[in-house]
Amino acid sequence: MLAGDRRALARAITHVEADTMIGREILRQVYPRTGRAQTIGITGSAGTGKSTLVGAVAREERVRGRTVGIVAVDPSSPFSHGAILGDRIRMQELTSDPGVFLRSMASRGNLGGLSETATGVVDLMDVFGHDVVLIETVGAGQDEVEVATTAQTTVLVTNPAAGDEVQSMKAGLMEIAQIMVVNKADLAGADTAVAQLRALLAIANHDAWKPPVLSTVARANEGVAELVDSIDDHQEHTRSDTHGAQERERHVRGQIVALVRAGLHREVFEVDKVNSLLDELVLEVAARNQDPRSAAGELLEALPKLWATPEEM
């Protein structure tokens, strides 16, 4: 894979995505080599034109002579656990470009968000030698914030019609995005949306980087060059002498915390003894013999003991 074999990259991604022992070993070994690529997350609600925008950004990066890795994440069905991975179909011409590698991934259990292993896949794309790695996620609920822990630069995409949505936008997301884009800016209300976002951002507390608000018409390739310029600016900021270390630490802390959180979830809810206790508590609370708070407290207190006793295989 390090020698540029694309099939090896694809296979490595499969291992990392499935969190196999081989996948973990690969990541352990290649991680010291990460950091060369620009990693850019592009998120926003469904229907904002993200795929089209990602394709346009990729093409612009290619024009600038850069190689591009793309990780396109679509939600897995919470019922069947299957998924239609439909981003490639929107970026057809990139399939034949040898300077682009596109991998579609399902969110696998994280409703609308990224799978735990997505950061590892981004690392592989980085180490393989891509200059730029784009991560596209649907973003539903609070899960948009996950992409911010995976990418150095997070771009939030909205539409002009979403005026009210802008007002009620989840606070965490507004603070985490480094660049805002109003796509489909050829629709009515674009200028108002841009102005509203700028006003909101002026009030919000931001450190040294002031998130710009840009408008694009991805379909017509308008505003895309400016967006890439803005991404380059933020990338420079993250690597600067003054802010670089702080940004890097913030970013890495977020990654470790996210992975620990996922691990904790597994340590609790994938343990049979814990699930048995949970089933018992559910019955008690359903019958109103106990309130949910104390049931949860009881489970938490029981954890050390449950962990200490070996599992029946």
Place this chain on the structure above:
Amino acid sequence: MNDPNTTSGSVAEGRPIRVLIAKPGLDGHDRGAKVVARALRDAGMEVVYTGIRQTPEMIAEAALQEDVQVVGLSILSGAHLGLFPRIVEELTQRKIDDVLLFAGGIIPAEDVSQVEALGFKGVFGPGTDTRDVIEFVRENAPRRV
């Protein structure tokens, strides 16, 4: 991954099978391919649907990048004998020799043995029950990891 929100826990059996569904050649009509894609999704598989007007090179390149276990080709135009060998050639060039290949659409009975000789393990004509396709894929898809 166990979901604590159900008492039984809905766990996907192993890892989802990754499938590529593509329509090579000049077909404009893709309802059948979409029906199969959705059926496979409902059966718990991850389906990369690349749509119509795919060249052999695009199909093979997508299969490589996505590291799919299964490639399903849908064709209605009758160009299968011309296109399928080229697709197999492009896959071979990329050293992809371990995918399950199947075809669907309009493939006359007299051509089926030729298609199978190219490496296609299943050929599904019009009116195929999607459950048969699901069963076929589940039974024949190679393990990746």
